[in-house]
Amino acid sequence: MIDRSIRQHLSWFDTLKQHLLTTVLCVALPVCSVSASAESLTIGFSQIGSESGWRTSETESIKAEAERRGYNLKFSDAQQKQENQIKAVRSFIAQGVDGILLAPVVETGWDQVLKEAKRAHIPVVLVDRGVDANPDLYLTKVASDFREEGALAASWLAAKTNGKCNIVELQGTVGSSAAIDRKAGFDAVISNFPNMKIIRSQSGDFTRAGGKEVMESFLKAESNPKKDICALFSHNDDMALGAILAMKEAGIKPSKDILVVSIDGVPDIFKAMMDGESNATIELNPHLGAPAFDAILAYRAGKTVPKWIKANGPLYLPDTAAAEYNKRK
Amino acid sequence: MIDIRPPIKATNMKKHHALQHLLKRLQKQPKTLAPFVSLLLILSVTALITPGFLEIKFVNGHLYGSLIDILHRGTPTALVALGMAVVIGTRGIDLSVGAVIAISGAVTAVLTVNTDWPVWIVIACALGSGLVCGLWNGLLVSIFNIQPIVATLILMVAGRGIAQMITEGQIVTFHSTALNAIGNEFFLAFPIRVWIALGMIILTIVVMRKTSLGLFIEAVGANVRASRLVGIEARLLVLSAYIFSGFCAALSGIIIAADIRGADANNAGLWLELDAILAVVLAGASLAGGRIYLGLTIIGVLIIQTLTTAILTSGLPVQYNLVVKATIILAVLLIQSPTTRQWLSKRFQSKRRQNPKKGQNSTSSQNHGRADQ
Numbered sequence A: 001m002i003d004r005s006i007r008q009h010l011s012w013f014d015t016l017k018q019h020l021l022t023t024v025l026c027v028a029l030p031v032c033s034v035s036a037s038a039e040s041l042t043i044g045f046s047q048i049g050s051e052s053g054w055r056t057s058e059t060e061s062i063k064a065e066a067e068r069r070g071y072n073l074k075f076s077d078a079q080q081k082q083e084n085q086i087k088a089v090r091s092f093i094a095q096g097v098d099g100i101l102l103a104p105v106v107e108t109g110w111d112q113v114l115k116e117a118k119r120a121h122i123p124v125v126l127v128d129r130g131v132d133a134n135p136d137l138y139l140t141k142v143a144s145d146f147r148e149e150g151a152l153a154a155s156w157l158a159a160k161t162n163g164k165c166n167i168v169e170l171q172g173t174v175g176s177s178a179a180i181d182r183k184a185g186f187d188a189v190i191s192n193f194p195n196m197k198i199i200r201s202q203s204g205d206f207t208r209a210g211g212k213e214v215m216e217s218f219l220k221a222e223s224n225p226k227k228d229i230c231a232l233f234s235h236n237d238d239m240a241l242g243a244i245l246a247m248k249e250a251g252i253k254p255s256k257d258i259l260v261v262s263i264d265g266v267p268d269i270f271k272a273m274m275d276g277e278s279n280a281t282i283e284l285n286p287h288l289g290a291p292a293f294d295a296i297l298a299y300r301a302g303k304t305v306p307k308w309i310k311a312n313g314p315l316y317l318p319d320t321a322a323a324e325y326n327k328r329k
Numbered sequence B: 001m002i003d004i005r006p007p008i009k010a011t012n013m014k015k016h017h018a019l020q021h022l023l024k025r026l027q028k029q030p031k032t033l034a035p036f037v038s039l040l041l042i043l044s045v046t047a048l049i050t051p052g053f054l055e056i057k058f059v060n061g062h063l064y065g066s067l068i069d070i071l072h073r074g075t076p077t078a079l080v081a082l083g084m085a086v087v088i089g090t091r092g093i094d095l096s097v098g099a100v101i102a103i104s105g106a107v108t109a110v111l112t113v114n115t116d117w118p119v120w121i122v123i124a125c126a127l128g129s130g131l132v133c134g135l136w137n138g139l140l141v142s143i144f145n146i147q148p149i150v151a152t153l154i155l156m157v158a159g160r161g162i163a164q165m166i167t168e169g170q171i172v173t174f175h176s177t178a179l180n181a182i183g184n185e186f187f188l189a190f191p192i193r194v195w196i197a198l199g200m201i202i203l204t205i206v207v208m209r210k211t212s213l214g215l216f217i218e219a220v221g222a223n224v225r226a227s228r229l230v231g232i233e234a235r236l237l238v239l240s241a242y243i244f245s246g247f248c249a250a251l252s253g254i255i256i257a258a259d260i261r262g263a264d265a266n267n268a269g270l271w272l273e274l275d276a277i278l279a280v281v282l283a284g285a286s287l288a289g290g291r292i293y294l295g296l297t298i299i300g301v302l303i304i305q306t307l308t309t310a311i312l313t314s315g316l317p318v319q320y321n322l323v324v325k326a327t328i329i330l331a332v333l334l335i336q337s338p339t340t341r342q343w344l345s346k347r348f349q350s351k352r353r354q355n356p357k358k359g360q361n362s363t364s365s366q367n368h369g370r371a372d373q
Helices: A002-028 A032-038 A053-069 A082-095 A111-119 A146-161 A177-190 A208-221 A237-249 A267-274 A289-300 A318-328 B010-028 B030-049 B066-089 B097-114 B119-143 B148-167 B177-184 B192-210 B213-222 B224-229 B234-260 B272-282 B294-314 B318-336 B338-354 B362-372
Strands: A042-047 A072-077 A099-102 A124-127 A140-143 A164-171 A195-203 A231-234 A259-264 A280-283 A308-310 B057-059 B062-064
Touching: A042 A053, A042 A082, A053 A072, A053 A289, A072 A082, A082 A099, A082 A111, A099 A289, A111 A124, A124 A289, A140 A289, A146 A164, A146 A177, A146 A195, A146 A231, A146 A259, A146 A280, A164 A177, A164 A208, A164 A237, A177 A195, A195 A208, A195 B318, A208 A237, A208 B066, A208 B234, A208 B294, A231 A237, A237 A259, A237 A267, A237 B234, A259 A267, A267 A280, A267 A318, A289 A308, B030 B294, B030 B318, B066 B097, B066 B192, B066 B213, B066 B234, B066 B272, B066 B294, B097 B119, B097 B148, B097 B234, B097 B272, B119 B148, B119 B177, B119 B234, B177 B192, B177 B234, B192 B213, B192 B234, B192 B294, B213 B224, B213 B234, B224 B234, B272 B294, B272 B318, B294 B318, B318 B338
Parallel strands: A042 A072, A042 A099, A099 A124, A124 A140, A140 A308, A164 A195, A164 A231, A231 A259, A259 A280
Antiparallel strands: B057 B062
């Protein structure tokens, strides 16, 4: 107990020392922000696990960014368990790191450990997901806005079809925040266009097989699918890839007879765009390292940091698909 | 005694008569008729909701329509249910089939991508992985006497992990004309995978019913000790039942991977074991073993798949999918419940006793009513 409080005091003292140092440097040197980024920080990163390709690339991107900046990154894989993450965060606090990156596996149950970090004056940056806790307890959240992704997909589709389109929608897993918000963002935009409407919408559970089966049923349900369906909006790329197979088997040319727009930016969808089978994808940005580290630097420099740093990915079109595919392979 | 009940119309009488007839038949042959009746009911209600659901067109030299989709989509479940039925017959259960599907799909995809091996060797390796998984389950159950639900639970959990290790956590996509044909192409107007499943079904039924193997398996399920006493090699039979189930699941896994031209270790065959168990039970089998119906299990699979496809084409909002599906399955199970049948037939019999002329002579009954007025 005493040991821990001494350590906390020490780490607080360290922080103060570094603050003073930074201030002195800032006074001494004309360009302050450059000097700040030159200091070497020790950052703890508690990752959920490696359950999807996207998460693996998020981990790799954050590790690469830390290496590029010369930071000492302490990485901990929680294997989908909250107790492992709490343990990891506590050990980061005990080691007196300069900042903690946390990709929370669930939303609730973080108050206590976040309070401990706060007491130790260690900023916590949430990456790619939020938590259900008092926002004062963490520095900021670096994550994409699912609503904006849906809205971007709808805007592209509206521009492409001059605001006239019968859309079929493949929803993600019912009740997931990605499915709810992507749908809400998409609906909000197309409600401005009287001639754009969603004629069919079903859940494909974010899987290829699900997307394929649902798309097959959509095609059977329309008497003349080529004419009746103008576009497919899929809440993720994997379902879109399944739906593309279903269209090809029904003798329909994906991206020509039926436009295809989806979200995530997985390598295979770029391959599909290269083959002329998909029209657009919006990347779910895995490069969260740079904005997260910048937030910690800003905190150390005494600047205020917004509670949600939106890290939305761009919309990719077939013209750059080949280059993007080679980058991701 | 004066009958004060209102007159009964002739048409009503006929309906009652037909219903009684059906109930009688249900009572006589409840096990065989109930799944058929349920399937026909679901199909006709769907046809009312979604016009064109029963339509079958001829496109590009093969059949095209929702009914064909049901056969096509039902294939993996049918294969898994076939193996599950045999295992359930021995008083066992195989929860690992979904994981075995993931493993065999992963083996298929990784070997297709990373080697130049001919496709039949790849398929043989995938089927072999299923045999090994089945052998593992069978050893745990028959030699080590671990309860089946726990023994197969181990592979259910670990199997998906093994599949993820094989695919390194990624969805491995492949291109192979032969596998693509298995997944999606047609032969004699029907999907090739439907022919494969049909072959397996007929083969299994013939082996189980034309030899004494089926009898032995049901005997082991009904009473292990008694069957041992009459000289049945119970351990070997139980072992082979799990190996067969593993084989069926692996075949199903190849078809599922071929369908999306990729192996998705996280999702392939997820929860399929539950659908398979449901199909076996819908067919009238007892989970306590000793009683299975292979042909009717396939009807059970078709009931489940018809529901899924019907819900997808109906335009129902997604939030309702699962509740609607569960409600209809509940209704089907209630129709088959002996208690419900007894209750229904009692109600009809008591009615007949109160009014013995009803249902025998409609005109006299009508006169009766008029006289009262």
